Amino acid sequence: MSFSESARAAAVTALRAAGCVFAEDEAELILAAARTPRELTALVRRRASGLPLEQVLGWAEFHGLRIAVEPGVFVPRRRTELLVDQALAQVPAASLVVDLCCGSGAVGAALAAALGPVELHAADIDPVAVRCARRNVAFAGGRVHTGDLFEALPAGLRGRVDILAANVPYVPTHEVALLPPEARDHEPTAALDGGADGLDVLRRVTAEAPQWLAPGGCLLVETSERQAPAAVEAFAAAGLAPRLAVSHELYANVVVGTRRRAPGETPT
Template identity: 75%
Template sequence: MSLTSSPSPPSTSPSCRASVAAALRAAGCVFADDEAELILSAARTPDEAAAMTARRGAGLPLELVIGWAEFRGLRITVEPGVFVPRRRTEFLVEQALALAPDASVVVDLCCGSGAVGAALAAALGPVELHAADIDPVAVECARRNIAGHGGRVHRGDLYEALPGELRGRVGILAANVPYVPTAEVGLLPAEAREHEPLTALDGGADGLDVLRRVASDAAAWLAPGGCLLTETGERQAPAVLDAFARAGLTPRLAVSEELYAHVVSGRKGAGG
């Protein structure tokens, strides 16, 4: 992952922090004090701090204001037009590491910022890491985040983006696909629906259009014993388990009550 040193903040005085926090609180930010600290740490000048505070107050996600999101202890670069990694998706990474702790080939499909791939590579050590997304903005962002792990990023529609030599070799295939039903996209928080790409949110009529495509071809790309993992909604989990089983994978559901996260994994048989 590409990390840059944080510049010296324009001011860390209590009065400056209080002023920024008050502006954020007035705009409805629940964690105004914490957000004020992050904005002041990221800003290089007082004018930039004021501009960042104004953008946050206008509803821009904090991560896009400061230019990064924390994910499993990593600082992941994000920029406008890219899906912001969620803390609950850390559970997907944890499940992948538990199921395939010795994986040597990792693919982050529908990678967005590349946060999942970067986190897996950071935990596993030297791996052959590939990430792919159909969105050019996401591809460029992911390239910056996984460069430090020697990862390669490809642009294209799902498996069409991947090098053919990966077929039958992938130990961990992480696919954090869009899974919000089309009719429910309008119910998402404004930060998501107004500032993140629709292609990263809308999963079709029942939210599973992209997931079914990923599952149907996964076995051809997985190594014997390799795993496909995806995040899904609680109501959708039974249908996802069925899709994985139909694709010839052994499905399993894991749930984190703390993060309200539901991850379905599917393992390819050791005999291929």
């Protein structure tokens, strides 16, 4: 519905008072989402209380898609678009994609939208994330599994995966408390906490990934600039051919590891 200028001004004032840096822009999005004055008031209050804007709206923009985001689910970051772009560049004809630690399923959905008909699987340990991801990958016929990393996946995928995207948690445990309240208080700790140095889950994924990748298939993991050298070492130790992709614009670092083909081995 259309709201009055006074309602618009009130929303901006409330958001600005709550510390929202982009109060005007956020108010416009909330006004567009609200269907009644009462709903507008409720949405502004939720945002002013510290709830991430994407969880207030119920969606996040990611790689040209509108991704459904439920309360308590990790919000996809724009920097993760680098991971999607690198995957598409590395294996442009991929036919089997896995989105591990999928959260909302944004990465898998973006890959499926770009690749066209593809067999898509996603997995997360959080049932709330799994429910949300199912909504987001339904258009591609994607299947979403609940469980801890590779334990969640069907055994028949071993040795067949062309793109294994794993947006693993990589915040060191002692730094989780330093995150902005939007993440610290409203996103699952399991989606943020990567252990003592932030690389615990990355190492687990990297160690097992070669068993699941097809010849020439690749694993892609986002990490921080500080952690990138150690992440690259973990990829090499697992037998993958690693390279580091960096976007200064997105402030993003993605390690890409390709499964080397054995002599005479061809893609599946």
